[in-house]
Amino acid sequence: MEPKYNVTITTDGSCLGNPGPGGYAAILRCGDKVKEVAGYEPESTNNRMELLAVLQAVLLLKTPCNITIRSDATYFLDNFKRLDQFEASGWKTKTGKTIASAALWKQLNALRKKHKFQLVKVAAHSGDPDNERCDALAKKQIRENFILFQEVE
Numbered sequence: 001m002e003p004k005y006n007v008t009i010t011t012d013g014s015c016l017g018n019p020g021p022g023g024y025a026a027i028l029r030c031g032d033k034v035k036e037v038a039g040y041e042p043e044s045t046n047n048r049m050e051l052l053a054v055l056q057a058v059l060l061l062k063t064p065c066n067i068t069i070r071s072d073a074t075y076f077l078d079n080f081k082r083l084d085q086f087e088a089s090g091w092k093t094k095t096g097k098t099i100a101s102a103a104l105w106k107q108l109n110a111l112r113k114k115h116k117f118q119l120v121k122v123a124a125h126s127g128d129p130d131n132e133r134c135d136a137l138a139k140k141q142i143r144e145n146f147i148l149f150q151e152v153e
Contacts, residue, residue, distance in 0.1 A: 003065050007066070009054065009057045011025070011071050012138050014142060019044060019045045023038065023049060026057035039052070045100075047100065048104070050071065051108070052104060055104055067118070069119050
């Protein structure tokens with residue numbers, strides 16, 4: 001099925017420590033429609049949060065789309081281009097270890113069969129409104145949830 005919509009997704013992830021409590025956020029734009037998504041994990045890494053931001057945003061799309069991913073995460077941008085290699089290697093590194101966040105990469109790889117992707121590198125903290133908003137949303141998730149998590153213990 002040919003993609004029906006053009007969607008731009010801007011993402012960011014953040015951690016308090018690395019590893020540590022993590023937050024992610026994404027802004028999806030399609031025409032004049034805008035949706036924000038954000039989440040939290042009590043123990044994560046910055047790279048995992050960057051990847052999770054993309055995955056959670058793409059999972060919201062129910063029909064095939066032309067997706068432009070705008071990210072400041074070199075980790076995500078470089079490894080997305082290697083998904084065919086990862087799959088061919090059985091999701092293993094050259095030393096035979098399972099790649100980090102393999103389950104998330106596998107989900108994203110499966111979504112490549114449904115959607116068409118274009119990647120755009122965004123300079124971090126350079127005044128890009130959506131990048132700055134995602135950064136703020138991801139950090140807000142950490143602040144709100146980490147504090148709550150600490151109060152419950």
